[in-house]
Amino acid sequence: MSASAACCPSPRKAERPRLEVADIVREHGEELRRQHRLNPAQEKVLRNIELCRTAALGGHEDVCPHCKHKRPSYNSCLDRHCPKCLNLRQAKWVEQRLERLLPVSYFHVVFTVPALLRPLALCNPKVVYDLLFHAASRTLLELGLDEKHLGAQLGVTAVLHTWTRMIGFHPHLHCIVTGGGLSPDGKRWIASRPDYLLPVRVLSRLFRGKFLDALSRAYEAGSLQFRGGCAELADPRAFKRFKNELYRTEWVVYAKEPFESPEYVFRYLGRYIHKVAITNERLIKLEDGVVHFHTKGGNVAALRAIEFLRRFLLHVLPKGFVKIRHYGLFASSNVKTKLETAKRILEPSSTDDKDRKEDEAPDTYDWLEHMRQLTGIDPSVCPNCGKGPMLRIPLDAVGAETPPDCLDSS
Numbered sequence: 001m002s003a004s005a006a007c008c009p010s011p012r013k014a015e016r017p018r019l020e021v022a023d024i025v026r027e028h029g030e031e032l033r034r035q036h037r038l039n040p041a042q043e044k045v046l047r048n049i050e051l052c053r054t055a056a057l058g059g060h061e062d063v064c065p066h067c068k069h070k071r072p073s074y075n076s077c078l079d080r081h082c083p084k085c086l087n088l089r090q091a092k093w094v095e096q097r098l099e100r101l102l103p104v105s106y107f108h109v110v111f112t113v114p115a116l117l118r119p120l121a122l123c124n125p126k127v128v129y130d131l132l133f134h135a136a137s138r139t140l141l142e143l144g145l146d147e148k149h150l151g152a153q154l155g156v157t158a159v160l161h162t163w164t165r166m167i168g169f170h171p172h173l174h175c176i177v178t179g180g181g182l183s184p185d186g187k188r189w190i191a192s193r194p195d196y197l198l199p200v201r202v203l204s205r206l207f208r209g210k211f212l213d214a215l216s217r218a219y220e221a222g223s224l225q226f227r228g229g230c231a232e233l234a235d236p237r238a239f240k241r242f243k244n245e246l247y248r249t250e251w252v253v254y255a256k257e258p259f260e261s262p263e264y265v266f267r268y269l270g271r272y273i274h275k276v277a278i279t280n281e282r283l284i285k286l287e288d289g290v291v292h293f294h295t296k297g298g299n300v301a302a303l304r305a306i307e308f309l310r311r312f313l314l315h316v317l318p319k320g321f322v323k324i325r326h327y328g329l330f331a332s333s334n335v336k337t338k339l340e341t342a343k344r345i346l347e348p349s350s351t352d353d354k355d356r357k358e359d360e361a362p363d364t365y366d367w368l369e370h371m372r373q374l375t376g377i378d379p380s381v382c383p384n385c386g387k388g389p390m391l392r393i394p395l396d397a398v399g400a401e402t403p404p405d406c407l408d409s410s
Contacts, residue, residue, distance in 0.1 A: 105179030152181030
């Protein structure tokens with residue numbers, strides 16, 4: 001089970017939004033299909049969102065043995081682009097990351113690419129997104145190891161976002177970086193300055209160079225496709241001019257202020273992890289074919305429903321694409337080695353306590369308890385008489401047969 005709400009430390013009652021993306025899909029999805037050619041991945045996302053938590057996917061019915069109140073609950077589509085399939089998956093991720101938390105300061109570094117690159121990214125999302133991860137992570141780790149700056153191996157968690165508040169296309173990477181790192185010999189922790197990690201100007205230049213070098217190699221290997229707004233780049237001379245212009249452009253990399261506490265880091269990052277281009281909570285109304293929604297600073301924007309859905313589908317990721325990646329101390333190959341070493345150096349007693357707790361308690365995940373913490377609602381209690389527990393009876397899917405891939409979470 002999942003819900004579309006940000007991870008919060010205090011319980012709050014969940015209310016169903018008056019308007020959902022699914023409502024817009026049901027009302028204008030066919031018109032969108034007539035006006036725009038959708039790829040298979042986009043078509044699948046539309047279908048999953050439309051069917052999410054409906055009788056078509058089956059589910060269960062909770063029946064109160066005391067007052068006989070019945071409450072049907074339908075299955076989620078589990079599509080990672082669905083605004084309704086977010087919250088408990090997000091909570092579980094945050095819980096797992098907190099186990100790897102180091103008691104140090106953390107920085108939030110954002111890597112963006114120039115607008116000139118966006119048409120190429122739309123044609124080649126997987127290639128360009130992979131290059132973005134590669135260039136940003138190599139830049140952070142290389143500068144971190146440089147003795148002129150820090151001389152230590154950093155821990156980095158990177159999350160891909162592709163949207164603006166207006167649901168426009170704007171690929172960028174959010175990186176959470178440790179405020180310091182493990183020395184090359186693995187014997188000590190080298191802390192950064194409390195308010196400074198690495199020089200932003202150097203980050204920007206190195207990131208640009210690494211990205212464009214990798215882009216040139218992808219071009220020479222024939223890994224890029226050229227159509228639509230970037231069709232002319234198939235000509236080597238045009239591509240060279242394009243690359244030269246990108247070299248002349250200042251690439252924006254910026255670092256936000258350090259987080260207020262280590263515990264806040266991944267709770268903050270949790271709001272980014274399973275986030276989609278727009279949440280149902282931001283929607284206001286659908287009126288005369290126009291969607292009204294909240295934007296930055298409390299402002300309200302309006303888009304024709306077809307344009308709204310077209311923009312929403314720009315952010316469908318390639319099948320199987322991993323949008324959360326870990327590097328340096330947080331890389332999977334270092335979790336049991338270098339990360340554990342860093343923990344022992346920084347907080348030896350807590351590492352011993354953790355080992356004892358792992359020996360004593362099994363690795364379990366209680367979604368009911370997380371539901372209570374996140375929403376303040378106990379699903380096992382009858383909303384009519386306040387008694388429990390309610391009995392769960394499976395429901396079969398109804399209506400048209402659901403395609404086998406509808407429950408694919410890719």
